[in-house]
């Protein structure tokens with residue numbers, strides 16, 4: 001156990017061949033612990049995002065402070081922690097979505113494949129073409145299913161046959177068979193789970209590099225949730241995925257790495273700021289966390 | 304524990320589910336609200352009925368075909384002629400010019416305020432815009448006659464513009480209804496959920512694309528409603544057209560010349576003393592009835608349009 005901790009501090013442990021999944025992701029989160037990590041080493045992944053001392057303020061109050069960790073390519077990274085600890089705030093930094101909030105300001109550096117996302121010459125529209133987002137509440141446009149998918153490709157002026165693009169995206173999101181006969185009907189006629197998968201399909205249609213998901217299942221029933229989790233695991237080989245969830249089983253089932261956030265009262269005890277307590281391999285976070293606060297949270301003692 | 308056992312439990316105070324005291328207040332309020340609704344319905348019905356009554360009398364004197372399709376309007380001349388078309392075209396021309404002005408400017412203002420302006424700017428500009436709607440229309444009328452026509456239109460187009468003309472009246476009526484378009488459309492666009500904008504931005508949409516392809520269509524029913532209301536106001540506007548448009552019925556589309564609208568005729572004829580039951584008196588009602596029907600048809604049309612294209616977003 002002490003070995004393991006030292007190793008974690010030295011460097012993020014490497015993993016085995018790409019695509020090899022750990023059992024723990026699919027099964028019981030209380031399954032094999034520390035010893036399980038060793039034989040499953042993977043080649044070191046390149047970082048899609050490197051967060052360096054990221055602080056986000058709304059007005060003058062920091063919502064999250066000094067966040068530093070790397071998000072690996074074609075991995076699923078989960079952000080967990082109690083409500084209000086800044087998970088949404090942080091994930092919205094990754095595609096400059098908080099540009100839309102007046103008064104939101106990002107400090108520190110957010111590197112995307114080594115490029116500073118907040119450099120002066122970066123166009124947020126270009127950023128969002130590459131980094132798609134799925135939101136907590138399904139937000140289809142009040143248009144037909146077809147037009148929802150076609151929106152992104154049309155806006156970006158993508159080449160190719162639109163019918164094919166739409167079909168490919170819907171098949172990708174395992175939604176095609178359910179909706180192929182009613183592509184021209186309004187997306188609001190779909191169930192909540194279907195709407196959310198439509199939003200995922202819509203994000204896939206523009207062929208992004210990364211997909212950000214902010215509590216994508218929190219408004220859905222368990223069956224729809226299961227479908228979306230399966231979908232994430234399917235997509236993982238092609239995309240880097242960052243998911244915010246407050247469902248710890250979900251984090252344990254789908255993610256490779258987990259960042260655990262918490263809120264701290266600042267010195268004058270007036271304002272609460274989110275921080276990352278621990279960032280590590282998911283099975284480590286859930287079976288052998290280094291910080292007692294993480295342990296208390298994942299075992300359900302607090303939060 | 305089953306129900307009977309529970310009822311028999313000793314010491315339980317008796318339960319009463321009746322109201323502790325009668326709620327008279329609610330009944331009174333409800334009565335007043337019903338009354339308010341009925342007053343407006345009754346007023347409307349009364350107005351329409353009196354219009355219909357006098358119109359029927361009028362049509363007893365003048366054949367309906369002569370009235371609707373005649374192209375000469377001279378009801379007070381001798382011999383009189385009752386072709387209402389010049390008034391109808393005058394009204395529609397002024398309405399059309401007004402909407403050509405108010406639609407782009409009003410929607411532009413609405414889009415700017417809702418999507419582009421910083422919150423502080425919006426909070427300042429919107430009330431100012433709405434204040435414009437409170438300026439008495441007679442002020443607009445004299446502005447058109449004493450400034451806009453001579454200083455702008457005649458300076459630009461010279462002699463082809465008479466001092467009383469349709470163009471000036473139409474443009475200024477357009478300015479008059481800009482706040483109607485801008486304010487209601489801005490409300491409709493601001494009401495589009497932020498989640499839709501975020502969804503569209505998240506797919507790599509630019510500000511303009513998000514505005515025109517998501518926000519605007521989602522707000523379309525409110526936007527159309529604002530245009531219809533503006534059109535109704537423009538068609539019903541009286542003061543500006545009376546003061547700046549002149550009172551010469553024109554059967555033609557010469558925008559530089561004086562023309563008369565239905566409202567201007569009604570106001571102008573009604574202001575002199577005309578004997579109840581005289582032919583002049585009856586024409587006022589007949590023209591009023593026609594104006595009512597035209598705006599009614601416009602409203603019905605746009606309600607259907609809004610139903611058909613409305614996008615429900617929640």
Ligand SMILES: Nc1ncnc2c1ncn2[C@@H]1O[C@H](COP(=O)(O)OP(=O)(O)O)[C@@H](O)[C@H]1O
Nearest residue numbers: 058063082083084085086087088089090101274
């Ligand atoms: N648009 C905003 N304006 C001001 N404060 C905000 C805004 N969004 C979030 N916050 C604040 O930032 C903190 C973190 O919120 P959030 O990122 O939504 O947390 P989480 O997603 O973890 O529940 C909270 O204290 C919240 O009140």
Ligand SMILES: [Mg+2]
Nearest residue numbers: 087088089214
């Ligand atoms: Mg959140």
